[in-house]
Amino acid sequence: MTVAPMADVPDPTRPSPALSGSIQIENVTKVYQSRGQRTVGVENINLAIEPGEFVVLIGRSGCGKSTLLRTLAGLQPPTTGRIRINEKSLYQDDGRIVPRVIGDLGFVFQDANLLPWRSVWKNIALPLEVQKVPKEKRRLRAEQLAELAGLKEFLDHLPKALSGGMRQRVAIMRALAAEPSILLMDEPFSALDAITRDELNLALQDIWLRYRKTVVLVTHSITEAAFLADRIVLLSPHPGRVQRIIPVPFERPRPLSITKSVEFQALVSELRVELGE
Amino acid sequence: MTSSELSTEAVLDAERRRHSLLAIADRYLTWVTTPLLILAFIGLWKLYIVVFNVSPFMLPPPEAVGKSLLELMSQPFFWNYFRITVTEIVSGFAIAVVIGAVLGVLLGKLKLFERIASPFIVASQVTPKVALMPLFLLWMGFGMQSKIAMVVLLSFFPVMKSTILGVRSISPEQRDLFTVIQAPGWKRVWSLDIPAVLPYLLTGVETASVLAVTGAIVGEYLGGNEGLGAMVVMTLNAMRVDQMFATIVALACFGFIFYALIASIRKVAVPWHDSAQQP
Ligand SMILES: Nc1ncnc2c1ncn2[C@@H]1O[C@H](COP(=O)(O)OP(=O)(O)OP(=O)(O)O)[C@@H](O)[C@H]1O
Ligand SMILES: [Mg+2]
16 A cells, blocks of 8 residues: 555645755764673764665664664764764754754654554644644644555554554654654564565655655665665674665666566675675 | 345344344443342342351341441431541542652652662561551541551552552653653653553552552551441440441442442543453
C-alpha cells in the first residue's frame, strides 16, 4: 500500500523555496564513561549532509550508528567536535542543546514508541501540543497526516489496536507533525516482516519525494540502504569511523522491482564486501 | 444468486442476534449468579445449624442475624458508630494514598533517596504493625486519630510500592521522545509521568482500600469505645453473637462497596490499559 494520492491533501509542509535541513558533522567524537569503563561510541566523524538529502547509515552492530544519530537528535552532546543544523550549532558549549535549532528535527524510534494511552491522532499531534497549536488545528493536521499514511479510519483507535506496520506509520507521522526539515530514523523498520517493510520503504520514499525532508536513516539491511539512499555512509566498528561513502545513482521514484536489477545487485554485493560479510 | 445473497444475509443476521444475546447474557451474568450464590450460602448456613443442632451462642441462624441487623439499623447510635468508622477509613485511606504516591515518586525517581529510605520503610512494614496500636493510643488517645494512624500505616505501603513500579515503567525511549519534541517539565509530568504511573498507582490504591478497612477495625478492637469495630467486641462481651454477626455483615457490606467504588476508577481513568479490560 502506498500513500494516498496527493491532489486532495493540502500541503502545509512543503518546504520554503530556500531548502532548509543541512547538517554538518565536524570532528565528532563520542566517548561513553560509565563506572570507569571508557567506550568509544564514534570517533572523528566528518560528514556534511545537504538539505533534502537521503542518507543511510549502515555498519556492523556496535559501530556507533545509534550514537551518531542520538547525538544529531540533541539527546547527547558529543565529547568533542561540533554539530551544526542549518549552519547553527546544535549544542552550546556546556553541552545543552540550543532550543530553536532542535525544533527542526523529527525522530523515529525503532519500536514506534507510541504512547499507549493516546489515540492515534493524539499521538501524531503530540509535538504540536508542545508548540501550543490550538486543538482544532492539531486535529486537522493529524487527519491530513493520517490520510497520507492510509490510517484515516484509525484516528481514534488506541495504538494497541494497530499492527506493527501501522504503528510505525503513526510514528513517522508524529515525527513529521511539527514540520521539521530533518527526519532522523533509527532502524525504524527492523522489527517488521519483509512485506510490511517493503511497503513502508515505498511509503517513506513517497513522503520524502513529496516533502524533501533531509533524512538520516540507520539500518542493518543492505537492500533497504541501497533502495532508499542518495548516499550510503558505511561506518567501521571499534572505533566507529566513516569507512566509506557510497553514492546511489538510481532514479526516483524507485520501484520495488529495482532491487532485482543487475546494477542494484552489483551495489549490494559491493556493500557486502565492504561490510565484510 | 439473489437467494444465496438472502440466505447469507439471514445467516449474518442470526449470527448478529446470537452475539448480541450472548453479550447481554455475559454482561448481566453476575447480576444473577451473585444473589444466587449468596442465597445458597445462607441456605447452607441454616442447614448446618439445623442438622448439627448448633447453639445460637456459637453460630446464630441467618434470620436472627438479619433481624439484629435491621434492629441495629433502626438505632441512631449504630449510624453514629458507622459514621465514625467510615470517617477513619476514608480519611486514613486518603492520607495513605497521598503519602504513598509522594514517597513512591520520590523513591522511584531518586535512586539515592531510595537507598537511604528503604531500610526504614521496610522496617516499618516487617514490624507487626498491629503491635504499635497501644503506642498510638498512648500518643493520640482513644479518639479517631489513633485509628486513622493505624489505617495510614497499614495502607500506604502498597500505594508507595506500586507507584515506584509505575515510575520505573517509563522507558528511556519514552523520555527521549519528550526530549526530542522539547517538552517542558510540566508537559512531561502531565503527558508522560502521570498517565504512565496511573495504572500502577491504582493497583496499590485498590489494595490500600482493603487494608484501610482492616486497619480501622483492628484499631477499634484494641482501643475503642466507639465505632463498628468496638461494637463487635462489645456485642461479643454481652454474649449477643447475633448482633456481633450483624455488625460484621454491615462492615463487610461497607468494605465491599468501598472496594468496588475504588476499583471502578480504573475503567474511567485508564481505559487504555490492559488491566481495565477484565470485567
Ligand atoms: N549509554 C551508553 N553507555 C556506554 N556505552 C554505550 C552507550 N551507548 C552505546 N555504547 C557503546 O557505544 C558503542 C556504539 O554503540 P551504538 O549503540 O551506537 O551502536 P549501533 O551501531 O547502533 O549498534 P546496533 O546496530 O547494534 O544498534 C558500543 O560499543 C556500545 O557498547
Ligand atoms: Mg543502534
